[in-house]
Amino acid sequence: MTPYLAGWRLGLLRTLRSPGDLSVRIGFFAIILVVMSALWGAAIDASGGQLEGYTHSSLLWYVFAAQTAVLGVRPRSVEEIGDEIGGGTIAIQMLRPVSVVGLRMAIDLGEACARLAVAFVAGAALTWLFAGPPPSAAALAMAAPAVVLGAAANIASSHAFGGVAFWVLDAKSTWFLYQKLIFLPGGMLIPLDILPRPLEVISLLLPFATMAYAPGKIASGDANPLLLLWQVGWLAALVAIAAAVFAAGERRLQVLGG
């Protein structure tokens, strides 16, 4: 078994063996769905039954997939990466004969897969309850890999963002900013199609849209395989960026004697 596969398995099992944490996340997810159902239901009613092509049902299935993809990733992972770099723990991880960022991402992805599996099943059941069946079976089936790709892109991006701590040691609060990039340009709070056109175009050019908007769009009924390809492309780019940031940062840490 490669160390990365072992790391993925470790993350997966560790999360599955923490039922308390999982139950809090599912409870949190249920609350989000209740709130979003009320908000978007009222918005659709106020807009005459449709909003930029979204119906109440398709919008709630959008919210389900976008939220699932984001909630699968630990919200404070950027802060944790920053703490490990700032506190020097990263120097210990560098002693292992494997890529620090590669192993970290494998473990995080294992954890995310456990959360995504539980959240996807529970969230789909709740959304079905609030909004009726999904717009199409194909869309729901395609949403499953889309949320995994979205979470993977989020993890890679978190590492690229958190790696800033190699240069700015006090990067603790930057996770707030990172989170908001996924909330708005990422499409977690509001589908990008509903934004004013210039903001929509800018958001679509950024990688954050692959982390929430793409899975949401697919689950809302747009079962377009190109959306998955779009996610794969950005995922590859983000992994390369994270690797480059850590490689440069680790060289800098060695120069400083860490």
Next chain:
Amino acid sequence: MTTVTATLRASLADAVANRNSFWFQVSVMIVNDGTWIVFWVLFFHQVGTLHGWQTQDVIVLFSMLMTSAGAALGLLANSRRIGHLAADGELDETLVLPVGPLSHILTSRIDSANMGDLLFGPVLFAAAGHPTPERAAVFLLGSVAGSVVLVGFLVACGALTLFVGGRGEQADLGFNAILIFASYPLDLFGGATKVLLFTAVPAAFVTGLPSELVRSFDPARALLLVAVAAFFAALGWVLFQLGLRNYSSGSIWTR
């Protein structure tokens, strides 16, 4: 100077000891808050009016939320950590002191980032909440009452860990629930959800009712808000005191 004031002053001094870090975190939180305002502006730009709510009403609601949450989670940062502290056996260091344990725990840590909320909330209200002397007074009353409800609720949720065990998950879920529900206009919710917001998860008393009072003051509702704040303060204190009887030392001092 009372013990509580002295502890709070020491916590504040500790938080601002690294000035650059403190102001950086405050600034980041203000940008974070600004993102929510942008969301609501975009939302109402698309939707228009929602159950009688417009952009400016939501801005008042958010000013209230930031001020209340800033006081509860910034000045009294441990209010959301009672469950974790109990689970990790970290109440020992307070229990050996000749002070009221709850007041000492609440005032012994300040969260710099949430201080950004406390600073930004009133500024946002002053800038976009159409402040008049009457509205400002009601805003102040609502923010104080909302903070008390929030702290009382979070302490009560944290104290549940002392009764049922766990790692503080009860407080985490309560924290997430009340903040999410408090971030949205009360009129969006109906039926069982609305009942929940006035009882088990009292988000309605953190932002909903206070911001309605700013819009249209009603003495009877204001009295209700004050009474509910007193109830949650008492609930948090009683549950914490009763829960302490179940607390087992973490032996932190002997490790």
